[in-house]
Amino acid sequence: MQKLFLFALLLFAFSFKPGEPPCEEIRLRDKALFPVGAAVNTDKLKNEENYWKIVPVQFNSLTPERIMKPAYLHPQKDKYNFFETDHLMDFCKQFKIRLHGHTLIWHKSLPEWMETFKGNKTEWEALMKEHIQTIIHHCKGTIKSWDVVNEAFNDDGTLRKNIWLKNIGESYIEKAFLYASEADSTAKFFYNDYSLEKHGEKFGAVIAFLKGLKAKGIKVDGVGMQMHVALDYPVITDIDAAAMHLQEEGFLVHYSEVDISIRAGQSIFAKRSNLLALQKQRIKAITSGFMKLKQAYRFGITFWGVSDNDSWLTEESLRAMPLLYDASYKIKPMYCGFVEALEN
Numbered sequence: 001m002q003k004l005f006l007f008a009l010l011l012f013a014f015s016f017k018p019g020e021p022p023c024e025e026i027r028l029r030d031k032a033l034f035p036v037g038a039a040v041n042t043d044k045l046k047n048e049e050n051y052w053k054i055v056p057v058q059f060n061s062l063t064p065e066r067i068m069k070p071a072y073l074h075p076q077k078d079k080y081n082f083f084e085t086d087h088l089m090d091f092c093k094q095f096k097i098r099l100h101g102h103t104l105i106w107h108k109s110l111p112e113w114m115e116t117f118k119g120n121k122t123e124w125e126a127l128m129k130e131h132i133q134t135i136i137h138h139c140k141g142t143i144k145s146w147d148v149v150n151e152a153f154n155d156d157g158t159l160r161k162n163i164w165l166k167n168i169g170e171s172y173i174e175k176a177f178l179y180a181s182e183a184d185s186t187a188k189f190f191y192n193d194y195s196l197e198k199h200g201e202k203f204g205a206v207i208a209f210l211k212g213l214k215a216k217g218i219k220v221d222g223v224g225m226q227m228h229v230a231l232d233y234p235v236i237t238d239i240d241a242a243a244m245h246l247q248e249e250g251f252l253v254h255y256s257e258v259d260i261s262i263r264a265g266q267s268i269f270a271k272r273s274n275l276l277a278l279q280k281q282r283i284k285a286i287t288s289g290f291m292k293l294k295q296a297y298r299f300g301i302t303f304w305g306v307s308d309n310d311s312w313l314t315e316e317s318l319r320a321m322p323l324l325y326d327a328s329y330k331i332k333p334m335y336c337g338f339v340e341a342l343e344n
């Protein structure tokens with residue numbers, strides 16, 4: 001009995017190697033047949049060695065997490081602040097990384113002057129036009145794709161009552177895309193939103209609306225499905241169907257803000273190692289589904305952050321652990337699941 005116990009102990013000791021990576025860390029950007037992206041925090045890119053050592057090696061597409069939102073870029077009516085954007089554009093040029101503009105029109109991260117602006121419909125349209133076109137002109141040649149309108153729909157498919165809808169009316173979305181294409185007729189323009197991957201009511205409303213714009217000759221090139229998902233929701237068949245549906249309608253598909261919370265909807269008693277294993281399978285399934293799209297429609301998969309330490313979800317709960325790297329910038333099983341999908 002004692003011998004058996006000793007044998008089991010030795011077996012355990014040899015099979016448990018703390019700190020061993022769950023798979024080989026490769027260069028995702030070289031392996032994938034589509035752009036692999038991350039939302040980037042420019043402070044960390046400048047100041048955190050672990051962070052800037054990973055970013056240009058792993059990713060060939062970046063989306064600025066904050067610095068291109070109106071509150072940062074357009075702090076006063078007659079003042080723009082392109083300092084951080086210029087820095088990021090240089091970085092991307094240096095490392096041959098695509099920079100995706102995020103986001104021109106949204107209901108959040110607005111400067112105070114914009115939220116409190118008093119004017120009639122024509123003045124609001126002029127404000128929006130000037131905002132969109134100044135930014136696109138500044139970045140023209142380097143930024144070749146944009147989230148023009150972000151999160152304009154509610155979950156039930158109605159339009160969100162934001163400052164743009166209140167002051168311009170429903171035509172603000174059409175106008176935003178029109179102004180964008182006037183500023184750069186060659187860039188790719190996206191509508192970006194969350195919960196589209198459920199392929200439900202919201203998706204139906206968004207796609208009908210965007211088809212309507214296209215029918216009027218407005219340039220809308222693609223849709224960003226943000227993909228802030230849980231381990232088991234939405235089901236993979238719905239995610240895949242939503243992506244295929246976009247392709248059938250001729251829209252480029254961007255999984256634009258991917259993260260997978262390991263705790264959302266799970267029992268509080270669930271073991272972390274089991275959840276991380278499920279997360280690995282989950283990203284593998286999501287990525288494999290994306291790879292079923294024709295190559296020309298795969299705009300890319302962008303993770304909403306690099307490590308669990310810099311996810312917006314971590315601000316709410318340390319337990320979400322939603323990204324490819326752990327808080328100390330070591331690859332997680334999720335990274336390996338992504339690689340496995342690329343290899344199949």
Ligand code: 9MR
Nearest residue numbers: 065066069108109150194226257311312
């Ligand atoms: O991750 C972003 C967080 O750091 C910012 O504080 C926040 C407000 O600007 O925006 C977060 O990113 C959001 C993205 O721009 C749009 N989709 C939802 C994302 C998470 O809230």
